[in-house]
Amino acid sequence: MALPSHAQIIVIGGGIIGCSTAYHLARDHKTDVILLEQGKLTSGSTWHAAGLVGQLRSSASITRVLKYSVELYKGLEAETGLATGWKMTGCLRLATNQDRWTEYKRLATTAKSFGMDMQLVSPEEVKRMWPLMETSDLVGASWLPTDGQASPSDITQSLAKGARMHGARLFENVRVTGFEMKDGRILKVKTDHGDIACDKVVNCAGQWARQVGAMAGINVPLQPVKHQYIITEKLPGLATDAPTIRDPDRRTYFKEEVGGLVMGGYEPNPQGWTTGDVPNDWEFRLFDDDYDHFEQHMVQAIERVPGLADVGVKQMINGPESFTPDGNFILGAAPECANMFVGAGFNAFGIASGGGAGWVLAQWVVDGEAPLDLWVVDIRRFSGLHRDRQWVSDRTLEAYGKHYTIGYPHEEYASGRPYIVSPLYERLKKHGAVFGSKLGWERPNWFAPEGMEAKDVYAMGRQNWFEPVGDEHAHVRQAVGVFDQSSFAKYEMTGKDAQKALDYICANDVSKPAGRLTYTQLLNTRGGIEADLTVARLADDKFYIVTGTGFRTHDLAWISDHVPASLDAKLVDVTEQFGTLSLMGPNARKVLEAVTDADVSNAAFPFGHVREIAIAGATVRALRVTYVGELGWELHVPIGATGEVFDALMAAGKPHDIRPIGYRALESLRLEKGYRAWGSDITPNDTPFEAGLGWAVKLRKDTDFLGRKALEKAGNAALTKRLAGFTVDDKDVVLVGRETILRDGQPVGYLTSGGYGYTVGKNIGFGYVRNAGGVDDAFLTSGSYELVVAMERVPATIHLEPLFDPAAARVKA
Numbered sequence: 131m132a133l134p135s136h137a138q139i140i141v142i143g144g145g146i147i148g149c150s151t152a153y154h155l156a157r158d159h160k161t162d163v164i165l166l167e168q169g170k171l172t173s174g175s176t177w178h179a180a181g182l183v184g185q186l187r188s189s190a191s192i193t194r195v196l197k198y199s200v201e202l203y204k205g206l207e208a209e210t211g212l213a214t215g216w217k218m219t220g221c222l223r224l225a226t227n228q229d230r231w232t233e234y235k236r237l238a239t240t241a242k243s244f245g246m247d248m249q250l251v252s253p254e255e256v257k258r259m260w261p262l263m264e265t266s267d268l269v270g271a272s273w274l275p276t277d278g279q280a281s282p283s284d285i286t287q288s289l290a291k292g293a294r295m296h297g298a299r300l301f302e303n304v305r306v307t308g309f310e311m312k313d314g315r316i317l318k319v320k321t322d323h324g325d326i327a328c329d330k331v332v333n334c335a336g337q338w339a340r341q342v343g344a345m346a347g348i349n350v351p352l353q354p355v356k357h358q359y360i361i362t363e364k365l366p367g368l369a370t371d372a373p374t375i376r377d378p379d380r381r382t383y384f385k386e387e388v389g390g391l392v393m394g395g396y397e398p399n400p401q402g403w404t405t406g407d408v409p410n411d412w413e414f415r416l417f418d419d420d421y422d423h424f425e426q427h428m429v430q431a432i433e434r435v436p437g438l439a440d441v442g443v444k445q446m447i448n449g450p451e452s453f454t455p456d457g458n459f460i461l462g463a464a465p466e467c468a469n470m471f472v473g474a475g476f477n478a479f480g481i482a483s484g485g486g487a488g489w490v491l492a493q494w495v496v497d498g499e500a501p502l503d504l505w506v507v508d509i510r511r512f513s514g515l516h517r518d519r520q521w522v523s524d525r526t527l528e529a530y531g532k533h534y535t536i537g538y539p540h541e542e543y544a545s546g547r548p549y550i551v552s553p554l555y556e557r558l559k560k561h562g563a564v565f566g567s568k569l570g571w572e573r574p575n576w577f578a579p580e581g582m583e584a585k586d587v588y589a590m591g592r593q594n595w596f597e598p599v600g601d602e603h604a605h606v607r608q609a610v611g612v613f614d615q616s617s618f619a620k621y622e623m624t625g626k627d628a629q630k631a632l633d634y635i636c637a638n639d640v641s642k643p644a645g646r647l648t649y650t651q652l653l654n655t656r657g658g659i660e661a662d663l664t665v666a667r668l669a670d671d672k673f674y675i676v677t678g679t680g681f682r683t684h685d686l687a688w689i690s691d692h693v694p695a696s697l698d699a700k701l702v703d704v705t706e707q708f709g710t711l712s713l714m715g716p717n718a719r720k721v722l723e724a725v726t727d728a729d730v731s732n733a734a735f736p737f738g739h740v741r742e743i744a745i746a747g748a749t750v751r752a753l754r755v756t757y758v759g760e761l762g763w764e765l766h767v768p769i770g771a772t773g774e775v776f777d778a779l780m781a782a783g784k785p786h787d788i789r790p791i792g793y794r795a796l797e798s799l800r801l802e803k804g805y806r807a808w809g810s811d812i813t814p815n816d817t818p819f820e821a822g823l824g825w826a827v828k829l830r831k832d833t834d835f836l837g838r839k840a841l842e843k844a845g846n847a848a849l850t851k852r853l854a855g856f857t858v859d860d861k862d863v864v865l866v867g868r869e870t871i872l873r874d875g876q877p878v879g880y881l882t883s884g885g886y887g888y889t890v891g892k893n894i895g896f897g898y899v900r901n902a903g904g905v906d907d908a909f910l911t912s913g914s915y916e917l918v919v920a921m922e923r924v925p926a927t928i929h930l931e932p933l934f935d936p937a938a939a940r941v942k943a
Contacts, residue, residue, distance in 0.1 A: 131301070131303070131304070131323050133164075133301065133304065133321065133323050133324050133326055134164060134299070134326060135326065135327060136326065136327040136328065137162055137163065137164040137299075137326055137327075137328050138161050138162035138163065138328065138329050138330070139155055139161050139162070139163045139164075139328065139329065139330045139331070139332065139495060140163075140164055140165075140166060140319050140326060140328045140330075140331050140332070141155070141163060141164070141165040141166070141331075141332045141334055142165075142166055142306050142319070142331065142332065142333050142334060142335050142342055143165075143166075143167065143174070143333070143334035143335040143336055143338070143339070143342075144165055144166075144167025144169075144170070144171040144172065144173075144286075144290070144300065144302065145171075145172060145174050145175065145176035145286065145334065145336050145480070146172075146176045146179075146282060146285060146286045146289065146480055146481060146484035147334040147336070147473045147474070147476065147480060147483075147484055147487055147488060147491075148165055148167070148332075148334035148335075148473075149165065149171065149286050149289040149290045149293060149300075149488075150289050150484045150485055150487065150488025150489070151332055151334055151473055151487075151488040151491045151492055151495075152165040152289075152290075152293040152298045152300065152488075153289045153290075153292045153293040153296065153298070153488060154488045154489050154491075154492035154493075155298065155492040155495065155496070156293050156296035156297050156298040157292065157293075157296040158489075158492060158493070159492060159493075159496045160296075160297070161496065162297075163293075163297075163298045163299075164298065164299045164300070164301065164326070165290075165293070165298060165299070165300040165301065166301050166304045166306060166319070166321060167300070167301065167302045167303070167304065168303070168304065168305040168306070168338075168410060168413075169302070169303065169413035169414070170302050170303075170413065170414070171286060171287065171290055171300070171302060172282070172283045172286045172287070173413040173414045174335075174336040174337060174338070174412075174413075175336050175337060175449060175450060175451050175452065175480070176282050176283065176286050176336075176480065176481075177282065177283050177414060178416065178447050178449040179282040179451075179478070179480060179481050180359050180383070180385065180392055180394055180447075180478070180481075181215070181279050181280050181281055181282050181385070181392075181481050182221075182277075182279055182374055182383060182385055182481070182482065183196075183199065183200060183203070183216075183277060183278050183279055183280055183481060183482045184196070184221055184274070184277050184376075184479075184482050185197050185199075185200060185246065185274070185276065185277060185482065186237065186240070186241050186244070186246060186248065186274060188240065188868065189503075189506045190243075190244050190503075190880075191502040191503045191504055191506075191815070192458075192504070192506060192507065193244045193246070194244075194486070194502065195483060195486030195487060195489070195490055195502075195504075196482055196483060196486055197246070197276075197486070198485055198486035198489055199482060199483060199484060199485030199486045199487075200218075200276060200277075200278070200485075201485075202485035202486075202489075203216040203280055203285060203485060204216060204218075206285070206288045206289070206292065207288065209292055209295075210288045210289075210291045210292045210295065211291075212284065212287055212288035212291050213281075213284055213288070214280050214281065214284050214285040214288050215279075215280050215281025215284045215285070216278060216279075216280045216285075217278050217279050217280070217371070218275075218276060218277075218278040219277070219278050219279060219371055219372065219373050219374055219385075219386070220273060220274060220275040220276070220277055220278070220373045220374070221273070221274050221277035221278075221373055221374045221375070221376060222251075222256060222259065222260065222271045222272070222273055222373045222374070222375050222376070223237075223271055223272045223274075223376045223378065224256070224268055224271045224375065224376070224377045224378070224379065224380075224434075225268065225269045225270055225271060225272075225379070226267045226268055226269060226379040226380075227269065227379065228269065228590075229536050229538075229589075229590050230269070230378070230379055230536055231269045231270060232590040232920055233536055233537060233590070234250060234270070234271075234272040235250065235920035235921045235922075236866070236868075236919075236920045237272060238250055238272055238921055239868065239869055239870055239918050239919065239920060239921055240868040240880075241274065242870055242877065242918070243868050243869070243870045243877070243879075243880030243918075244880075246274065246276065247274075247275070247276075248272050248273065248274045249272070249273045249274075249275075250270055250271070250272055250273070250921065251270060251271050251272075251273050252270055253265040253266075253268040253269070253270060253271075255271075255273075256268060256270070256271045259273075259373060260372060260373065260375065261367065262365065262367055262368060262435055262436075262437050263375075263434060263435055264433065264434055264435070264436055273373075277374065278374070279374055279385050279386075280481060282480075282481045285481065285484065285485075286484075289484075289485075289488070301323075304321050304322065304323050305321060305322045305410060306319055306320065306321055306335075306342060306345070307320045307321060307322055307345075308320040308345050309331075309345055309346045310325065311346065311347075311467075314466070314467055314468050315467065315468045315469050316328065316331050316346060316467065316469055316470060319331060329469065330469045330470075330471065330495055331346075331469060331470045331471070332470075332471045332472075332473065332491065332495055333348075333350070333464075333470055333471065333472045333473070333474065334472075334473045334474065334491075335474065336452055336474060337352070337354045337408045337412075337450055337451075337452045338408055338410070339352060339452070339460075339472060339474035339475070340352055340407075340408075340474075341407045341408065343464065343470070343472065346464075346466075346467050346470055347466050347467060348464040348466045348467050348470055348472070349466070349512065349516055349517050350460060350464075350472055350474055350475070350509070351454065351455060351460075351475075351512055351516035351517075351522045352452045352453065352454050352460065352474060352475035352522075352526070353402055353403075353405070353452070353453055353454070353455075353519075353522055353523045353526035353527070354402070354403040354404065354408060354450035354451065354452055354453075355400050355401065355402050355403065355450065355451055355452075355453045355526065355527065355530050356400070356401040356402075356403055356417055356420070356448055356449070356450060357394065357448075357449065357450070357451045357478060358394060358419075358420065358423070358424050358427075358446060358447065358448045359392055359393060359394025359395075359446075359447050360392070360393055360394070360424070360443045360444075360445065360446050360447070361387060361390060361391075361392050361443070361444045361445045361446075361447070362390040362391045362392075362393070362438065362441045362442065362443055362444060363390050363441050363442040363443070363444050364388075364389035364390050364441070365389065365390055365391055365435075365437055365438070365441050366437065367437070368386060368389060368390070368391070369386070370386060370389070371386075372386040374386075375434075376534075377430070377434055378534035378535070378536075379534075380395075380430035380431070380433070380434055381395045381396050381397060381398075381426075381427065381430060381533075381534045382394070382395040382427050382430050382431050382434065383395065384431070384434075384435070390441070390444065391435070391438070391441075393427065393431050393438070394427065395426075395427040395430070395431075395534070396530060396531070396533035396534045397423070397426055397427065397531070398531040399531070400527050400530045400531055401420075401423065402523050402526070402527050403450050405519040405520060405522075405523045406519075408450070412450075415449075416447060416448050416449045417448040417449065417450075418448065419446040419448055420448055421446070424446070451476075451477070451478050451480075452474060452475045452476060452477070453475065453477045453478070453526045453529065453530050454475040454477060454526060454529070455512075455516065455521075455522055455525040455526050455529060456511075456525075456529060457477050457529040457530075457532070457533065458477070458506050458507050459473075459474070459475050459476045459477060459479065459483060459487070459507045460472055460473070460474050460475040460507065460509050461473055461487060461490065461491055461494070461500075461504055461507045461508065461509065462491075462494060462500060462504065462507070462508045462509045462510065463494065463498070463509070463510075463687070463691075464509055465509070465510050465683050465684075465686070465687035468691070471491060471494060471495050472509050473487055473488070473491045477529075477530075477533075478533075490502060490504060497655075498691075499654050499655065499660075499814075500814060502814070502815060503658075503813035503814045503815040503816075504814075505684075505809050505813065505814070508684060510683045510684035510687050510688075511680065511683070511684065512683060513569050513570065513682055513683050515549060515550070515569065515570035521546045521549065524545040524546045525543060525545050525546050527545070528543055528544065528545040529543070536590075538588035538589065538590065539588075539590075539593075539864075539866045540575075540586070540588070540593065540794075541586075541588055542566050542567060542575075542586065543567060546570075547565075547567055547572065548565070548567075548572045549567070549570040549571075549572075550570045550571045550572065550617075551571075551572045552571070552572070552614055552616035552617065552709055552772065553616070553709055553769065553770070553772040553773045553776075554614045554616070554709070554772060554773060554776050555572055557773065557776065557777075558574050558577075558614060558790055561577055561789075561790050562577045562578040562579065562580075562582075562584045563576075563577055563578075563584065563790070563792065564576050564577070564578055564584045564585060564586060564595065564792070566793065568617060568679045568680055569617070569679050569680050569682060571616075571617035571679060573614070573615075573617055573679070573792075573793055574614060574790065574792040574793065575595070575792045575793050575794050576595045576598055576599050576602065576792040576793075576794045576795070577598065577602065577789075577790060577791070577792055578595075578598060579598055579601070582594075582598070590864075591862075591864055592864065595794060596886070599792070599794040599795050599798065599888075600798075600886075600888040602789075602791045602792060602794075602795035603795045603798050603799055603888040603889065604888060604889070605715070605787070605789055605791065606714055606715045606758055606760060606791055606795060606799060607715070607716075607760065607799075607889055607936075608715070608716070609715055609716065609717050609786060609787040609788070609789075610713065610714065610715035610716070610717035610718050610720075610721055610783060610786050610787065610788050611713075611714055611715050611788065611789055611790065611791035611795075612711055612712065612713055612714075612776070612779055612780070612783070612788060612789075612790050612791065613711070613712040613714065613790075613791050613792075613793075613796060614709075614710075614711060614776075614790065615710040615711070615712050615764070616708070616709040616710045616711075616769075616772065617679040617705075617710075618676050618677070618678065618679060618705070618710045619676070619677045619678065619679060619681060619682035619685065619686070619703070619705050620674065620675070620676050620677075620703075620704050620705050620707070620708055620710075620766070621674075621675040621677075621685075621686060621689070621701055621702060621703055621704060621705075622672065622673065622674055622675070622701075622702050622704050623672075623673045623675060623689075623699055623700065623701050623702075624671055624672050624673075624699075624700050624702075625671060625697070625698040625699040625700050626671055626698045627697035627698040627699045628671055628672065628673055628698075628699045628700075629641055629667075629670075629671075629673075630697055630699070631693045631694065631697050631699035632665060632673060632699075633833050633835065634692070634694065634833075634834065634835055634836060635652055635689055635692050635693070635835070635836055636648070636650040636651075636652060636665060636835065637650055637651045637652065637653050637818060637826065637827045637828065637835060637836075637837060638650035638651070638826045638827065638828055639828040639831055639833075640665045640667070640673070641833075642667060643667065644667050644668060644669050644670060645667065645739055645740060645741065646666075646667055646738060646739055646740070647664055647665065647666040647667070647738055647739065647740050647753055647754075647755060648664070648665045648666075648667075648738075649663075649664055649755070649826060650662075650663065650664075650665055650826060651812070651818055651823060651826060651827075652685070652688060652689070652692075652836070653817075653818070653835070653836055653837025653838075653840075653841075654814055654836070654837060655836065655837060655839075655840060656814075656817075656837070656840050657817040657818075657837045657840035657841045657844065658813070658814035658815055658816060658817060658837075659808065659812045659813060659814060659816055659817070659818065659821065659823075660688055660814055661677060661681060661684070661685045661688055661689075661808065662677075662678075662806070662808040662812055663675055663676060663677035663678075663681075663685060664676045664677075664753065664755060666740040666751070666753055667740070668740065668742075668751075674740070674751065674766075675689070676710075676753070676764070676766075678808065680809070681808065681809075682703070682705060686701065686703055689701055692836060706769060707768065707769055708751070708766045708767060708768065708769055709766075709767045709768075709769050709771075709772030709775075710764055710765065710766050710767070711764075711765045711767060711772070711775060711776060711779065712757075712762060712763070712764050712765070713762055713763050713765060713779060714756060714758045714760050714761070714762035714763075714791075715758075715760050715761065715762065716760060716761055716936075717783075717786040717787070717788070718760070718761045718762050718763060719731075719761060720786050721779060721782055721783040721786050721788055722752075722763060724782035724783075725745045725746065725775075725778045725779060725782045726743045726744055726745050726750075727744065728741065728743035728744065728752075730743070730752075730763075735752075735754055736754065737754050737755070738754060738755070739753075739754050740752065740753050740754070745765070745767070745775050745778055745779075746771065746774040746775050746777070746778040747771070747774070748767055748768055748771035748774065748775055749768070750765050750766065750767050750768075750775065751765075751766040752764070752765055752766075753765075753766065757796065757799075757800050757803075757805055758796060758799035758800060758803065759799060759800075759802065759803030759805070759932070759934055759935075759936050760799075760936055761936075797885055798885055798886055798887060798888055801883070801885050801886075801887055801894040801896070801933075802887040802889055802890055802894065802932070802933050802934035803932050803933075803934055804855060804896075804931070804932035804933065806821055806822075806823065806853070806896070807883055810867065810882045810883045811853060811882045811883055811896045812853075816851075816853070816898070817840075817841060817844065818841075819841070819844070819849060820849055820851050820852055820853065820898065821853045822852065822853050827841065829841060829842070848903075848904035848905075848906065849904065849905055849906075850900060850901060850902055850903075850904060850905060851879070851898045851899065851900040851901075851905060852898065852899055852905045852910065853882075853896055853897070853898050854896070854897065854898075854899050854910060854928050854929065854930060855894065855895070855896055855928070855929035855930070855931075855932075855933060856871070856881070856894070856895045856896070856897065856915065856917060856926045856927065856928055856929065857887070857890065857892040857893060857894055857895075857926065857927050857929065857933065858892060858893040858895075858917060858919075858924050858925070858926050858927075859892055859893075859925070859927075860893070860924060861891075861892075861893070863893050863919050863924055864893075864919070865881060865884025865885060865886075865893045865894070865895045865917070865919065866884050867881050867882060867883050867884045867895070868880050868881060869881045869884065869895065869897075869917045869918055869919050870917065870918035871897050871899060871915065871917060871926075872915065872916040872917070872918060872923065873899065873913035873914070873915055874913050874914055875916075878899045878900050878901060878913075879897050879898045879899050879900050880897055880898075881895040881896065881897040881917065882896050882897050882898065883895065883896050884896075887933060887934070889934050890933050890934060892933075894933065895917065895926075899928075907930060910928060910930060911928065911930070913928070915927065915928050
């Protein structure tokens with residue numbers, strides 16, 4: 131077989147994701163693309179997938195990706211002449227208890243927020259739609275008519291044919307054996323049929339994606355899990371257009387196939403395959419049937435569809451599927467290699483996602499940045515922790531086991547903990563800390579008062595921490611609290627061109643003298659917000675950059691990728707070198723004065739400044755900044771001295787009523803002050819002007835920066851969406867985000883975040899209000915607003931200013 135000597139883009143893997151990516155690269159971008167498959171097309175996990183196609187996810191962008199898949203599958207046969215087996219049967223999700231029903235009411239609200247019509251139906255209606263089903267235990271079901279099913283192999287072959295029709299070249303029986311690399315870039319793909327030089331590589335190797343990535347030094351944290359389902363003989367009375375069924379309380383799913391049923395499920399005791407490498411020759415292969423393990427699903431399925439008891443099993447499929455530690459798939463630019471992209475780890479959603487994932491991945495490969503807010507699936511959400519294969523396996527099996535459990539708000543994973551602890555972990559435990567986990571770090575979410583068990587009790591309504599968090603919130607407003615934020619990601623940029631590099635990367639003006647700090651966004655070429663962070667200038671040639679825990683890999687990669695090669699600017703991750711203690715509240719200065727000789731008066735140490743001060747014998751970087759709307763400092767302490775500095779603050783703070791405070795209170799405090807959270811309120815889909823952060827953009831300065839052209843192009847055109855705050859007076863309402871915003875009865879957007887403001891005594895949400903004709907203040911304030919919360923309409927009040935202003939010491943609600 132003669133392979134080409136060069137290609138612009140090489141796609142590795144001929145499953146549905148690889149074929150879809152090659153198809154879109156060829157169709158939409160006319161690129162010179164070749165696809166390499168080590169066996170035959172579909173021979174990995176595509177061929178044995180069950181083929182359910184659902185569309186609704188909790189992210190608007192990912193829902194859009196799945197909706198695109200459906201649109202593509204509907205029309206693909208007309209383009210290629212190859213059938214896809216697409217049937218729009220709709221999907222029923224069954225609920226047998228009130229918490230599940232509440233979850234569906236919230237899901238149906240989310241669906242409507244995203245422009246999908248999910249309906250809630252009664253048990254009687256379910257029986258009418260699916261007469262063979264036992265419905266006596268049902269509270270009801272959700273019904274999404276546009277969901278359906280498809281034949282995975284047929285879709286993939288149709289996409290492959292489409293790719294060829296648009297000029298892509300596909301080669302089977304070619305195994306990738308390694309990469310020739312230089313300076314973190316792939317120059318050539320090595321194969322068992324010779325080497326191919328290329329500009330970019332897309333790793334769509336499915337369960338082999340981890341080892342393909344490893345050949346280039348890239349970590350793709352996925353874990354193959356044995357997933358079983360059966361195909362039954364014909365079931366008398368089953369309609370050929372019967373809806374697909376998800377029965378999460380019984381952990382099972384059903385779809386009609388040739389008059390019988392495909393039935394599988396997600397058990398709480400899943401069986402991982404290997405934490406090592408997957409055998410290369412695993413082509414069209416399955417594991418032995420394991421009826422002992424599958425019996426738990428059979429029992430539940432027969433209770434739901436009694437007729438199954440009398441029907442034979444035609445075939446059992448027991449094959450590996452790639453799952454990830456958080457149940458979301460893996461897309462995007464690998465942070466360790468400048469020209470490898472990844473599309474893998476689809477958690478049994480590969481068929482539903484295939485069309486859309488290939489569409490966005492192709493765009494990402496060509497542009498070098500994601501076309502939408504794809505943060506929840508971005509490979510850069512992972513960190514060094516995810517190189518630990520045993521940890522990845524443990525967490526992934528927990529995520530698999532939760533596939534069909536009720537999604538309670540604020541639920542934490544339990545496996546692989548504790549993994550990374552700050553020096554204060556044991557001290558905070560003694561204070562009653564209830565920890566959550568973020569990128570492997572244990573972080574105190576809240577503190578249980580005396581006599582209360584230090585653990586979360588999950589519920590759909592108010593959870594057990596609601597009152598204690600209210601006390602912590604009030605404490606920060608009235609006295610002083612200390613937050614352990616040691617997990618913050620921290621970088622240093624040094625070099626004579628460090629300022630020049632940051633001038634280009636940052637939307638705000640960082641060219642201030644040493645001793646000043648700048649809050650800034652980093653923008654993409656569309657003017658969307660890629661990151662939101664603080665840049666402190668320590669010296670002319672040294673900057674200290676602080677960002678959120680979860681964004682460590684992403685922001686480091688984004689900054690590194692956009693430093694012009696000609697500049698002398700070096701970026702280093704120093705996260706583990708510093709503990710971070712945030713001292714916040716009206717008494718913060720009194721406490722700080724008691725532990726340092728430095729002058730921390732407002733005149734000597736104003737807001738937006740950084741100083742090195744001595745506390746408990748340690749040199750501390752003190753940043754005068756706040757995320758809670760009170761007087762405060764972030765104290766960045768050499769990690770080994772964090773405990774001593776904490777002890778000194780607690781001792782000196784005793785007369786001023788100091789106490790440790792958790793992240794739940796931080797969230798509530800920031801909502802009242804109107805501070806935006808990246809990943810929810812501000813994303814790559816939103817510009818600073820839409821987000822109300824135009825004041826932090828240096829358009830008046832004659833400096834080119836990333837995203838400037840897009841913002842100037844938008845120019846003086848009226849904004850068609852704007853972030854606003856909303857309050858709901860009814861304390862029993864629980865806002866969690868994605869509730870629909872109604873203006874004068876019409877949907878105009880949805881909440882990006884929601885919570886409770888204890889000072890104002892109201893529920894608070896943020897969300898974008900959209901209107902094609904413009905969204906000026908007059909438009910926003912002239913409407914009458916409601917929020918749809920779990921399908922119920924509740925009156926709401928819009929706010930264009932922060933609800934709480936400590937400077938004016940008054941509440942605006």
